[in-house]
Amino acid sequence: xxxxxxxxxxxxxxxxxxxxxxxxxxxxxxxxxxxxxxxxxxxxxxxxxxxxxxxxxxxxxxxxxxxxxxxxxxxxxxxxxxxxxxxxxxxxxxxxxxxxxxxxxxxxxxxxxxxxxxxxxxxxxxxxxxxxxxxxxxxxxxxxxxxxxxxxxxxxxxxxxxxxxxxxxxxxxxxxxxxxxxxxxxxxxxxxxxxxxxxxxxxxxxxxxxxxxxxxxxxxxxxxxxxxxxxxxxx
Amino acid sequence: xxxxxxxxxxxxxxxxxxxxxxxxxxxxxxxxxxxxxxxxxxxxxxxxxxxxxxxxxxxxxxxxxxxxxxxxxxxxxxxxxxxxxxxxxxxxxxxxxxxxxxxxxxxxxxxxxxxxxxxxxxxxxxxxxxxxxxxxxxxxxxxxxxxxxxxxxxxxxxxxxxxxxxxxxxxxxxxxxxxxxxxxxxxxxxxxxxxxxxxxxxxxxxxxxxxxxxxxxxxxxxxxxxxxxxxxxxxxxxxxxxxxxxxxxxxxxxxxxxxxxxxxx
Numbered sequence: 174x175x176x177x178x179x180x181x182x183x184x185x186x187x188x189x190x191x192x193x194x195x196x197x198x199x200x201x202x203x204x205x206x207x208x209x210x211x212x213x214x215x216x217x218x219x220x221x222x223x224x225x226x227x228x229x230x231x232x233x234x235x236x237x238x239x240x241x242x243x244x245x246x247x248x249x250x251x252x253x254x255x256x257x258x259x260x261x262x263x264x265x266x267x268x269x270x271x272x273x274x275x276x277x278x279x280x281x282x283x284x285x286x287x288x289x290x291x292x293x294x295x296x297x298x299x300x301x302x303x304x305x306x307x308x309x310x311x312x313x314x315x316x317x318x319x320x321x322x323x324x325x326x327x328x329x330x331x332x333x334x335x336x337x338x339x340x341x342x343x344x345x346x347x348x349x350x351x352x353x354x355x356x357x358x359x360x361x362x363x364x365x366x367x368x369x370x371x372x373x374x375x376x377x378x379x380x381x382x383x384x385x386x387x388x389x390x391x392x393x394x395x396x397x398x399x400x401x402x403x404x405x406x407x408x
Numbered sequence: 409x410x411x412x413x414x415x416x417x418x419x420x421x422x423x424x425x426x427x428x429x430x431x432x433x434x435x436x437x438x439x440x441x442x443x444x445x446x447x448x449x450x451x452x453x454x455x456x457x458x459x460x461x462x463x464x465x466x467x468x469x470x471x472x473x474x475x476x477x478x479x480x481x482x483x484x485x486x487x488x489x490x491x492x493x494x495x496x497x498x499x500x501x502x503x504x505x506x507x508x509x510x511x512x513x514x515x516x517x518x519x520x521x522x523x524x525x526x527x528x529x530x531x532x533x534x535x536x537x538x539x540x541x542x543x544x545x546x547x548x549x550x551x552x553x554x555x556x557x558x559x560x561x562x563x564x565x566x567x568x569x570x571x572x573x574x575x576x577x578x579x580x581x582x583x584x585x586x587x588x589x590x591x592x593x594x595x596x597x598x599x600x601x602x603x604x605x606x607x608x609x610x611x612x613x614x615x616x617x618x619x620x621x622x623x624x625x626x627x628x629x630x631x632x633x634x635x636x637x638x639x640x641x642x643x644x645x646x647x648x649x650x651x652x653x654x655x656x657x658x659x660x661x662x663x664x665x666x667x668x669x670x671x672x673x
Contacts, residue, residue: 261477261634271431355444355461370436
């Protein structure tokens with residue numbers, strides 16, 4: 174009970190006091206996660222739509238691989254990206270290791286399969302529904318593409334949130350490629366891991382609560398966007 | 409819309425290319441104790457140099473440095489460090505600072521470790537009574553020290569791995585958390601212990617034996633092997649930290665009025 178009280182008052186104090194250190198790591202977490210998420214969406218959503226609509230040779234294989242990769246262990250991704258970006262690795266010349274860019278790359282790889290697999294599944298459903306309609310109305314391929322994107326927009330919001338959840342909560346990959354360097358690559362999750370290893374459990378838990386509140390805020394924003402769109406008849 | 413998002417999210421602090429900065433591959437014991445938080449601003453002030461610290465176990469720090477992912481290596485495993493230099497990965501090795509290792513365990517001290525005369529007695533008692541002892545088993549400086557001590561005592565606890573000798577494979581802090589949860593025995597460096605906040609019922613049961621000496625060394629990564637290292641600034645850092653000024657700075661770092669690291673001569 175004492176631990177819970179201590180944790181809650183600590184979390185409360187950090188939030189109300191606008192603790193600059195906490196603010197810094199929250200901001201970095203958001204920047205990195207949202208950047209990797211947006212980049213992932215840019216590539217993964219079109220891929221998902223293509224996989225959902227077209228039946229080509231090797232298509233099932235790609236879907237199978239993407240589905241498997243949804244369960245990619247973050248540490249494995251972290252290690253691979255580390256070996257890639259290491260100064261003695263193939264992309265060492267970019268000097269990305271231990272920078273936020275390295276963390277974005279790692280998260281991109283983690284989120285990409287989730288976004289593309291889930292998009293593919295949704296579009297597949299829509300496709301079986303619309304197929305005959307498209308044929309009878311002679312809808313062009315490019316228009317079909319747009320229709321699938323627009324009509325799956327609410328599902329895409331949920332998919333977006335699934336990707337965000339994976340990115341913001343991940344620690345195994347970013348701690349390897351980012352290094353948890355103060356003021357440079359320290360994020361919410363790596364800070365929580367660090368404070369836990371320093372035995373400062375109440376501070377670690379307080380940061381955990383703040384992380385949850387951030388996730389709640391993002392979900393709330395998406396949720397109200399959805400309500401807004403529904404109410405004003407764009408649906 | 410995307411343009412705005414991109415310009416918002418893509419702007420991070422400027423990339424390293426023009427700022428003077430070095431990366432130190434180091435151990436969790438130095439970082440977790442707050443040593444670098446104390447040293448870094450002073451380096452910034454004196455040398456106008458940004459120091460980035462990656463804190464992992466000594467074994468991992470050395471392997472990262474071998475892959476050229478650091479300019480300076482600051483760890484505590486003299487044999488591994490000497491090998492690192494000998495194999496051509498690093499330049500000269502300097503003794504930087506020291507403290508000591510300690511045995512911690514439940515406060516009731518049923519084994520009466522507090523009365524033991526030396527480390528060998530302590531290990532023998534633990535071995536014979538089969539109380540739960542946690543080993544880092546992560547190839548860190550502390551783990552290698554622990555292995556050497558068992559060897560010195562002529563005992564082979566790894567035979568009992570999973571019974572009373574538990575190999576965590578984790579960092580010092582994580583291992584201490586487990587020790588606190590299980591009320592078990594383990595060996596730790598003093599700096600991590602003093603700054604560790606989840607001590608629960610654990611207490612220092614044995615210390616102050618010359619065998620428990622804990623030496624930290626500092627080595628520059630060899631620029632011939634790793635052309636990317638920032639040898640110029642790494643050199644400036646090295647010469648500052650081993651100078652009298654650097655040493656007195658190390659000595660002035662205290663937590664709860666206890667000095668954590670003692671500069672080597």
